[in-house]
Amino acid sequence: MRRAFFTLHISAAEMLRYYRGSAATVAVTAEDGTRLRFPAANLRRFVSAEGVHGRFEVRFDEANRLLSIERR
Template sequence: MVKALTFRLHVDKEEAMRYYRGEASAVVAIADSGESLQFPALHVRRFITQHGIHGRFRIRFDDNHKLLNLERISD
């Protein structure tokens, strides 16, 4: 069974660069449902802009908590 959670990220430029360089290995966020989630930072690299990482995202994962998909759903 695939589970999906939505959440917002507002990461400043400096912290986003830590994700990009691999200095921070995990992203920690609170889903809209109130659940906490953590996933490898390499999955947010493609969303980094000159201003950092901002927007609302949807993450999908399987029963074993393997990340299947991460997408930005709005700014």
């Protein structure tokens, strides 16, 4: 299992774009330089009134399929 860490700051207003469907994926650059793209729906449990903020760990398998995202 592979993993990568990244920091994310998405405002509440920007998160509305994801809920409305005008944006479906999130693209970030991990701390090690790896570029990641994943469905925005994976962030729903981290949304607060301020949006989504924090440092996250993403785990994925050898085929680069997303396994989990956790706030760290």
